[in-house]
Amino acid sequence: xxxxxxxxxxxxxxxxxxxxxxxxxxxxxxxxxxxxxxxxxxxxxxxxxxxxxxxxxxxxxxxxxxxxxxxxxxxxxxxxxxxxxxxxxxxxxxxxxxxxxxxxxxxxxxxxx
Amino acid sequence: xxxxxxxxxxxxxxxxxxxxxxxxxxxxxxxxxxxxxxxxxxxxxxxxxxxxxxxxxxxxxxxxxxxxxxxxxxxxxxxxxxxxxxxxxxxxxxxxxxxxxxxxxxxxxxxxxx
Numbered sequence: 001x002x003x004x005x006x007x008x009x010x011x012x013x014x015x016x017x018x019x020x021x022x023x024x025x026x027x028x029x030x031x032x033x034x035x036x037x038x039x040x041x042x043x044x045x046x047x048x049x050x051x052x053x054x055x056x057x058x059x060x061x062x063x064x065x066x067x068x069x070x071x072x073x074x075x076x077x078x079x080x081x082x083x084x085x086x087x088x089x090x091x092x093x094x095x096x097x098x099x100x101x102x103x104x105x106x107x108x109x110x111x112x113x
Numbered sequence: 114x115x116x117x118x119x120x121x122x123x124x125x126x127x128x129x130x131x132x133x134x135x136x137x138x139x140x141x142x143x144x145x146x147x148x149x150x151x152x153x154x155x156x157x158x159x160x161x162x163x164x165x166x167x168x169x170x171x172x173x174x175x176x177x178x179x180x181x182x183x184x185x186x187x188x189x190x191x192x193x194x195x196x197x198x199x200x201x202x203x204x205x206x207x208x209x210x211x212x213x214x215x216x217x218x219x220x221x222x223x224x225x226x227x
Contacts, residue, residue, distance in 0.1 A: 042219040090156050101147045104156030
């Protein structure tokens with residue numbers, strides 16, 4: 001079955017540590033996206049990539065970094081510079097040609113302890 | 114221009130009633146309008162989508178109504194059930210070449226009382 005796999009489902013981080021969230025898709029989608037969701041809030045775009053080896057900052061990129069070395073993979077690193085990293089992180093992908101809806105992963109809940 | 118405004122923020126409906134969530138946009142370049150359903154602790158899932166060349170699209174109990182001149186679209190859930198309790202997001206994206214970012218509304222938390 002095609003889809004997006006995010007891992008781990010739950011992640012705990014000590015203050016001052018960097019952590020990397022994994023996102024893999026086998027949908028042959030060109031574009032991939034990372035969103036942050038806080039409790040009771042909407043979706044805020046962190047980074048997106050429309051093609052391998054290229055990515056752009058979204059609305060809240062500070063304290064985060066990404067890479068896109070393979071079409072299938074778009075890992076997100078939450079760095080120690082991110083002041084309030086506790087949140088639910090969602091990865092999504094979409095095709096280059098329409099329809100342009102996203103397919104989302106099941107999310108990673110990151111908690112700073 | 115890039116915003117999609119969604120209302121209400123939360124909605125409580127009795128079982129069997131009609132749930133209505135509204136969205137408005139400004140960017141006339143938007144040409145694809147999906148709705149997503151999200152259950153707690155899960156990623157959003159595409160529920161139904163519409164393009165501006167039609168005024169209504171129905172899939173089962175879910176209907177999108179689209180008013181191009183008013184730049185508004187809405188989701189109607191008929192015969193609402195407790196299993197419909199979730200957060201709903203409207204979204205929009207412009208057409209054109211290549212994959213385009215979705216612009217999301219702020220979400221509506223829907224509760225269906227049994």
